[in-house]
Amino acid sequence: MFNDFCQIDELFSEDELMIQNIVRDFTNKEIIPIIGDCFEKCIFPKDLVKKIADLGILGIVTPEQYGGAGMSYTHYGLAMQELERGDSSIRSFCSVQNSLVMFPILEYGTEDQKNKWLPKLATGECIGCFGLTEADAGSNPAEMLTNAVETENGYLLNGSKMWITNGCIADIAIVWAKLDNKVRGFIVEKGTPGFSTNEINHKFSLRASVTSELIFNNCEVKKENILLSTGMRAPLSCLTRARYGIAWGVIGAAMGIYENTLKYTKDRKQFGRPIAGFQLTQDKLVWMLTEIIKAQLLNWRLGKLMDSNNATPANVSLVKRNNCEIALKIARVARELHGANGISNEYDIIRHSLNLESVKTYEGTHEMHTLIVGKEITGESAFV
Numbered sequence: 001m002f003n004d005f006c007q008i009d010e011l012f013s014e015d016e017l018m019i020q021n022i023v024r025d026f027t028n029k030e031i032i033p034i035i036g037d038c039f040e041k042c043i044f045p046k047d048l049v050k051k052i053a054d055l056g057i058l059g060i061v062t063p064e065q066y067g068g069a070g071m072s073y074t075h076y077g078l079a080m081q082e083l084e085r086g087d088s089s090i091r092s093f094c095s096v097q098n099s100l101v102m103f104p105i106l107e108y109g110t111e112d113q114k115n116k117w118l119p120k121l122a123t124g125e126c127i128g129c130f131g132l133t134e135a136d137a138g139s140n141p142a143e144m145l146t147n148a149v150e151t152e153n154g155y156l157l158n159g160s161k162m163w164i165t166n167g168c169i170a171d172i173a174i175v176w177a178k179l180d181n182k183v184r185g186f187i188v189e190k191g192t193p194g195f196s197t198n199e200i201n202h203k204f205s206l207r208a209s210v211t212s213e214l215i216f217n218n219c220e221v222k223k224e225n226i227l228l229s230t231g232m233r234a235p236l237s238c239l240t241r242a243r244y245g246i247a248w249g250v251i252g253a254a255m256g257i258y259e260n261t262l263k264y265t266k267d268r269k270q271f272g273r274p275i276a277g278f279q280l281t282q283d284k285l286v287w288m289l290t291e292i293i294k295a296q297l298l299n300w301r302l303g304k305l306m307d308s309n310n311a312t313p314a315n316v317s318l319v320k321r322n323n324c325e326i327a328l329k330i331a332r333v334a335r336e337l338h339g340a341n342g343i344s345n346e347y348d349i350i351r352h353s354l355n356l357e358s359v360k361t362y363e364g365t366h367e368m369h370t371l372i373v374g375k376e377i378t379g380e381s382a383f384v
């Protein structure tokens with residue numbers, strides 16, 4: 001149990017804390033006991049999907065009329081924090097489903113698309129993925145080569161997407177492609193002629209998450225499956241929401257790492273005393289705790305800005321950037337404090353540490369978020 005040193009819980013409503021406690025219990029009972037094995041064997045625990053849906057956290061901010069829970073972004077953040085205390089892979093699954101699949105359908109979909117897909121996505125009956133990144137278009141997705149051509153019956157998609165979370169297990173993919181040189185979103189259903197997926201193997205990070213390549217070879221997308229948005233603003237608005245969840249999630253991972261490390265240093269004896277008694281160890285533990293508390297406060301504030309619709313993309317970038325960096329640094333310091341045990345999957349530290357390497361990179365690298373905030377404060381774009 002994380003020691004709430006600065007009584008941050010007081011900032012949250014009873015209702016928000018209730019969701020946090022429900023997800024915390026779920027993580028303790030359902031994720032932590034199995035996740036080390038899943039990581040080692042590269043298995044996504046798909047049977048958790050229905051259980052997560054039953055908690056109401058797929059579609060947590062989606063209106064109830066579409067099968068969602070209609071809760072706030074603060075609820076969403078606390079849920080992501082607690083899930084990632086278990087593992088970044090499970091939180092990644094939920095971020096994709098909520099922010100990268102349900103959000104674009106809600107925001108840019110037709111009424112028919114919302115009614116058809118959102119309730120099934122909320123129950124986990126349908127799994128989604130989000131295809132923006134390509135092998136040669138990562139930090140600058142506007143350079144994408146995947147394109148669509150209008151036909152009599154719909155659209156023909158050609159190209160490929162790389163590093164797509166949930167890709168091989170998804171029933172639908174939200175795919176971004178250029179139509180008449182403008183970025184458009186398409187709902188590509190599993191089994192559509194010309195659509196195939198390949199699993200990306202050999203990962204040393206997010207091993208309990210499915211990561212895939214999506215291939216479109218004259219893929220025939222139905223006319224009714226195009227989203228209404230035009231331009232990069234739409235995929236970027238999805239990323240803003242996913243980055244928000246990440247900012248909370250990584251601090252959940254850091255909280256888990258800190259709790260385990262505090263316990264380990266109290267138990268582990270060298271030179272006849274617990275290593276927690278050494279000044280150098282205490283310096284590390286105090287630094288970890290301080291950075292976690294600072295990040296929790298940032299998350300709380302960002303949550304309130306999201307709830308009042310006042311958060312800017314640059315606000316989200318600042319917090320995603322800070323929290324990912326801090327969580328990864330905490331994981332690395334915790335690894336040192338665990339000595340040799342720190343590299344074993346019998347302890348959670350190396351798993352979290354390796355996962356956080358991906359989380360710091362995806363949804364915009366540390367550098368991209370520096371440039372986004374830099375542009376906001378100086379008025380100068382340093383991207384090229």
Ligand SMILES: Cc1cc2nc3c(=O)[nH]c(=O)nc-3n(C[C@H](O)[C@H](O)[C@H](O)COP(=O)(O)OP(=O)(O)OC[C@H]3O[C@@H](n4cnc5c(N)ncnc54)[C@H](O)[C@@H]3O)c2cc1C
Pocket residue numbers: 096130131132133135137138139140162163164165166205206211358361362363364365366367368382383384
């Ligand atoms: C496990 C995992 C899951 C993912 N899931 C998804 C998903 O579901 N959907 C999806 O669409 N994508 C997904 N991604 C892709 C992810 O978003 C990209 O990897 C990320 O945006 C970075 O792109 P890149 O890997 O091509 O790196 P690059 O863009 O090639 O960047 C390489 C390095 O160059 C730096 N760099 C680039 N441009 C600049 C610049 N102008 N100034 C300074 N530095 C610069 C970067 O910061 C980075 O350090 C996933 C990635 C991973 C690892």
